[in-house]
Amino acid sequence: MGHRVAAALVTSAKVEIQHVFLRFGHVSKKAPDSPVRGNDGGAAHIATGRFVANAHIPFAQRRSRRSRFRDMTSVQKGGIAMHPKVIARPWRAAAATLIAAVCIFFNNAAYAAKYTFRIEPAYPPERMQEIYKPLMTYLNKATGQQFVLDSAKNYHFYWRGLQNTVKTDFAFDEAHFTAFRIQRDHFEPLVRTSEGTSYTLVSNIEIGNKGISGLVGHRIVTMPAPSLGYGLLTEFYPNPVMQPDIVSTATSWRDAVDRVFAGEADAAMVPTFLHDQYPNLNSVKASRAFAGQCISASPDVPADVRDKVRNALLKLDTDADASKLLFELGVTKFVAATAKEYESADQMLRPFLGYATTPPAK
Secondary structure, eight states, X not given: OHHHHHHHHHHHHHHHHHHHHHHTTSOOOSOSOOOXXXXXXXXXXXXXXXXXXXXXXXXXXXXXXXXXXXXXXXXXXXXXXXXXXHHHHHHHHHHHHHHHHHHHHHHHHHHSOEEEXXXXXXXXXXXXXXXXXHHHHHHHHHHSSEEEEEOOSSHHHHHHHHHTTOOOSEEEEOHHHHHHHHHHHOOEEEEEESSOBOEEEEEXXXXXXXXXXXXXXXXXXXXXTTSHHHHHHHHHOXXXXXXXEXXXXXXXXXXXHHHHHTTSOSEEEEEHHHHTTOTTSEEEEEOOOBOOOEEEEOTTSOHHHHHHHHHHHXXXXXXXXXXXXXXXXXOSOEEEOXXXXXXXXXXXXXXXXTOOSSOOOO
């Protein structure tokens, strides 16, 4: 909206200035020959698209610049001589219009700042863009800012970017990444999913009452480290000589389930809400619970923008398109989040290479 207003004002200013030039013989539009006459009855110039004012007057007869200006400021228009002060008014109007246009343009550019949104790669990059595009559109509309989704190729790239403090304005993470950002990078948690997060080890083979030990030596598929599901799965098997065959090549949590049904694995570690959608899979063990996935903001983001984003997300469930994201995540709505809810969750990252509580030196 601001850009369109600024463009209209700039165009108006150009027309105003051109009109002033045409009126007083400084410039001419490219049009068929039509003499513009001065007060001496002679043609001031011919409208050929070039400045030719007083070109018809012999050099010897040309008067001083001040004399010519006095002639120009007394051009007859409709039989009324125009005073120099009258001439100044269009100039002031044109200048004011142009200044207003420039101010609106830069004010609008500052207002619609661009913010980078990084989201944990629980899907392939193309699918991430498809799923979260309605959220970016919703936030653009609700806040007047511009949000750009930056999706990592997988968890390895995401973790490396987090370690190296890649520029991030907003993030949408599981509890362990959220706690890491809060503790090390001083991010502010804005909202979280109303439902908490837990993971369940599921299988389609009969293991009787053996529990997790019944899957030792069996293939279990999950998403790569350091996803929360992978970290919790390793907690299930602390004994180094009693381990399953963990295959961390799933491209999404649903892909992990699909691989079990395809016979490529005997079990999968998936979010509990996903297991609830597949009652034909046996639940082997459920993990401890964490606070729900959280959207947090960098301390570099202005406080008023953070507040706008928080308020918009708290009303996300009322937007038909954006609320589809909630269904995909298996939650009903976002609620306000606090840093206390994520205390110590970053300890899940401690076993993984690169964990550090201080940012790298720049």
